Amino acid sequence: MREKGTRSERPLPEDVIVELASHLEDCYEELRLQGAGEAEAVEHVLCSVEWQDLSSSIYGSRHRWCAINQRTQQLWLPGLVTLLAANLLLMAFAHASENWIRGAGPAGAYLLWLATQPLIGAIGAHLSRRAGGLLRARLLASLFPSVVIVGLGLFLVLPACLLFESNTWAAAHPISLVLRGLGWVAPAAVGLLGGALPFLENCGFEGSGLSLRTTRQ
């Protein structure tokens, strides 16, 4: 039983639960009045809520610092973990292929590294999901190493080759250079995505809040 007439600066967690439950009950009753069956109304009401989205939005609205912190936890930290892990593993395999695994060569190191990408993608998506990240955050967190490499290649390496190094081959074949770069990154991206897939279920895209429906009469 709620204490009547009480008010506070922000709702207590139990207030939030009772209030949301009451809202869902109202939705259910309205659907029943509109002629929906009991099971249909229950299913409709429960399926209409994206619980994880709701939980993180409410948490964010109750804590001022949370909006920034939330993005850090859901995207930047998992993204940095995947980026760091991918780069460290690549360095380790390259070092191993040079020193310990005779005959493996750069191709062997690359293939070994590729095999670890699903695990890295899974870690990124899992960390983002654990922090309440939605589909876009989980995808970006898991694909972060590939996104960074593509970004660096397109906006740093390629212009540097063309402008500062006066690389004649790159200047003559910029598209070929981009395609080669993508050919190197794409298999890793596929591996990362493959690992992330099990963690992408049951999540929606970020909602913008109020929805605007346009209807034509």
Place this chain on the structure above:
Amino acid sequence: MKRRIDSKIVRGSAELAIIALLEKEPLYGFEIAKRIEEDTGGALRFTLASLYPMLYELERRGWLKAQWESNRAGRDRRYYSLTAKGRKRLAPLRREWKDFFQALNRLAGVARA
């Protein structure tokens, strides 16, 4: 960038919709969502995940205050009402939106659509 503008506009319009509605009388969450949907002919619609975070945010800012009350059926409801601070924000918000629509109208001829 586009997404940010979109969400800011939507968020701002949602704030105005809520505080303009609560200017008339205190309402609880479900009523607020229902009234906004009815009064706009279904064009604006709140979901559970959009309404309550917004209400709690406005409450935290001190624009709204909430109070538990029982309705006639004996159900506990958390009624939201506008505070003096919220009432003060209403006029500037209305002006901002009026200016925004006028600017958009000048640019895109929205009124002629």
